[in-house]
Amino acid sequence: MTLALASGDDPYLLPVPTPDSLVVLPQWISAGNTNPNGRYQESIWPLGPLIDRPGASLAKIHWRHCPDRLEWQIRQVTWILLNGQLRPTYLQTRGIRARPRGSATEMRETCYEWMRLARWLHTAGIKNLRDCTDDHWAAYAADRFSAKISRHHASETLSRLADLWAFDQLCTRPVGVTQPPWERHGIDDYLPSSASRDAGENTTEPLDPKVLGPLLMWAIRMVDGFADDVLSAWAERLHLQQLATSNPSTLEGLAALDAYLLPRLAAGEGLPATGRQGRTVLNTSFIAATVGCSINQVNGFRQRHRLSTPQPGPCPLQVPVTGQINGRPWREHLDFNEAPTLMRHLSTAAMIVCLYLTGMRPQEVQGLRSGCCPDPEDGGRHLIRSHHYKNVTDADGQHVSAGEERDVPWVAITPVVRAIRVLERMVPEGELLFSSAHHDFVRGRQFSGALKNAGMNQRIESFVAWINREAESQGLPDQGVPEDPHGAIGLGRFRRTLAWHIARRPGGLVALAIQYGHMRTVLDARTSSGYGSRSRRGIHSVLDVETALAAADTAARLRDRLATGEKISGPAARRALTAAVQAPRFEGRTVTQKFARQAADYLARDGLVLFDNPDASLICVFKRDNALCEPGPDATAPNQFDCRPGCGNAVRLDSHANELLEETNRLNQLAAHAPQPLARRLRAAAEQHRDTADTHHATAHPAEALT
Numbered sequence: 001m002t003l004a005l006a007s008g009d010d011p012y013l014l015p016v017p018t019p020d021s022l023v024v025l026p027q028w029i030s031a032g033n034t035n036p037n038g039r040y041q042e043s044i045w046p047l048g049p050l051i052d053r054p055g056a057s058l059a060k061i062h063w064r065h066c067p068d069r070l071e072w073q074i075r076q077v078t079w080i081l082l083n084g085q086l087r088p089t090y091l092q093t094r095g096i097r098a099r100p101r102g103s104a105t106e107m108r109e110t111c112y113e114w115m116r117l118a119r120w121l122h123t124a125g126i127k128n129l130r131d132c133t134d135d136h137w138a139a140y141a142a143d144r145f146s147a148k149i150s151r152h153h154a155s156e157t158l159s160r161l162a163d164l165w166a167f168d169q170l171c172t173r174p175v176g177v178t179q180p181p182w183e184r185h186g187i188d189d190y191l192p193s194s195a196s197r198d199a200g201e202n203t204t205e206p207l208d209p210k211v212l213g214p215l216l217m218w219a220i221r222m223v224d225g226f227a228d229d230v231l232s233a234w235a236e237r238l239h240l241q242q243l244a245t246s247n248p249s250t251l252e253g254l255a256a257l258d259a260y261l262l263p264r265l266a267a268g269e270g271l272p273a274t275g276r277q278g279r280t281v282l283n284t285s286f287i288a289a290t291v292g293c294s295i296n297q298v299n300g301f302r303q304r305h306r307l308s309t310p311q312p313g314p315c316p317l318q319v320p321v322t323g324q325i326n327g328r329p330w331r332e333h334l335d336f337n338e339a340p341t342l343m344r345h346l347s348t349a350a351m352i353v354c355l356y357l358t359g360m361r362p363q364e365v366q367g368l369r370s371g372c373c374p375d376p377e378d379g380g381r382h383l384i385r386s387h388h389y390k391n392v393t394d395a396d397g398q399h400v401s402a403g404e405e406r407d408v409p410w411v412a413i414t415p416v417v418r419a420i421r422v423l424e425r426m427v428p429e430g431e432l433l434f435s436s437a438h439h440d441f442v443r444g445r446q447f448s449g450a451l452k453n454a455g456m457n458q459r460i461e462s463f464v465a466w467i468n469r470e471a472e473s474q475g476l477p478d479q480g481v482p483e484d485p486h487g488a489i490g491l492g493r494f495r496r497t498l499a500w501h502i503a504r505r506p507g508g509l510v511a512l513a514i515q516y517g518h519m520r521t522v523l524d525a526r527t528s529s530g531y532g533s534r535s536r537r538g539i540h541s542v543l544d545v546e547t548a549l550a551a552a553d554t555a556a557r558l559r560d561r562l563a564t565g566e567k568i569s570g571p572a573a574r575r576a577l578t579a580a581v582q583a584p585r586f587e588g589r590t591v592t593q594k595f596a597r598q599a600a601d602y603l604a605r606d607g608l609v610l611f612d613n614p615d616a617s618l619i620c621v622f623k624r625d626n627a628l629c630e631p632g633p634d635a636t637a638p639n640q641f642d643c644r645p646g647c648g649n650a651v652r653l654d655s656h657a658n659e660l661l662e663e664t665n666r667l668n669q670l671a672a673h674a675p676q677p678l679a680r681r682l683r684a685a686a687e688q689h690r691d692t693a694d695t696h697h698a699t700a701h702p703a704e705a706l707t
Helices: 068-083 104-123 134-144 151-168 209-246 251-266 284-291 295-304 339-356 362-366 414-424 453-473 492-504 510-518 520-525 539-563 573-582 595-603 654-671 676-699
Strands: 044-046 060-062 271-276 279-282 382-384 410-412 610-613 618-621 650-653
Touching: 060 104, 068 104, 068 151, 104 134, 104 151, 134 151, 209 284, 209 339, 209 414, 209 453, 251 271, 251 284, 251 295, 271 284, 279 284, 279 295, 284 295, 339 362, 339 414, 339 453, 339 492, 362 453, 382 414, 410 414, 492 539, 539 573, 539 595, 539 610, 539 650, 573 610, 573 618, 650 654, 654 676
Parallel strands: none
Antiparallel strands: 044 060, 271 279, 382 410, 610 618, 618 650
């Protein structure tokens, strides 16, 4: 039985569901969604009909978590939550971000919060939601927030609890949930007094450069250098498997099998083998395809010769090896058994390249499809047409699980284009680049949608382990990937790390930072260069956060060095002291959800933000009108790659002058062993560094003299 929305005077009211009612009514299921639905009476409610994002897990509600006495009431309101929508008059009191319907994941979290309340009430002896008084609501909130929890999280929790009352009002026969007191008196008195933690994507730590450097190097090496070999090996493996299953049992095949295996068996050589359930067994598919016999004949040979655990040998594929490491082939041959693993690592490498070198969110990468990055007809830049999913709503404010195409495409640099081309060779035309059905290379299971976050994270960890084994076997232990000090490498850390490198390593070698450094002006101008607009919370908000953190760190180091007695010089010395005093201090690395806006406001303080430039051995007290690096009209940071002598924003400390003198000595040593033309240039650069250091020492003052 399918229930429709009530058609009386109030279109927001829903009838009481019956045991056979669908969990999700048809009007909320998109046309292409084929995920299974459920019935009201069942113990598990699938929420797949509400989920269209390719990389999203298919959430479910398990009713075993709810106490029996209150389950029927929580069930009814949850069904209204899944199929109803809040009234506009109610939403007006909830703030500008309130929506009539949330996503499937949000609905599940709301339901589980209601179940948590039900368990607390059950323990307190309350058997009906009608009996939940203001005192019970207040006591539950106090108990719920007894552990350390941020005010933001606590506010969301109180909002979810208020929704239990709000959605109950949308049933023609409500269960009678009482109104929480914070709906009448405000929530301030029910929130924790302080916020030590706040969630949000900006709480994610960037990857350590010592981790990211070799990881990205191997990812690009895999895509650029090994992809052809791996894809050829995979195609050959599939071809051999097809041959093995189609080969008939013939006398000629049996003779060829004996001629292939008996000499190896007599000589004590390893036989083509594979692992199966922890045991070593003959690789029947490889042998059958190689000699032209049937799989049954190979099994018969194994039984006749009692080869339950044969001495393992390789299964070499007849494909050329073209990839190299340090000028030598990276494999003597590609192996039948290794092909699925290499395919998995190749797709992971392409994923890492796409994640890091675009700045996309993980769900945006998961939503990429074959054909998303066509070759430009006019020889211009490659652009990626993709979907975004965060905070996407329709004209009525309803959450859109399928997302929408970005108004501004992403710009794809060469490594990303190559990664996409490799992925397009793995999946059919128009298919998701990370389709689960086409990336299960070992078992070939036909999952729906894209690879999920947990699976992608596991693949990254497996790829790192493979890199370290490969680096060791190739005699390159210095190219291994060390453990990150902040834990496992996760999908969400790449985006933050990109912002870290743009903000802090504009001239560095790690992760093509030079190229991204050259895009700094474009990013700050907020033009349509492929990184989205602020309304989409693109890479700019993350970049602002990381840049503000870097500026605050620079201010802290300046304060510390001046406190130890270092002197300061430069035309912007007084402004630098003012900026150092006024800069915010951050405890730890946690960033609140509001910090992106605060960071943008902080960076907009023209002339009072400090930027460290280790390549030029100075600090820039950035003021647009003084800058010689030609920043854009709306720039909030300098073009550090184009730092020029004589700029009115520059300041130096004694430590900067000492760095210049050390660089002077290094350049002179290089000049002593360089050809004459190069030696002259090196000595000229060394002399310029020495003059700059001497100027600092001649004009520097202690901080007290400038205040």
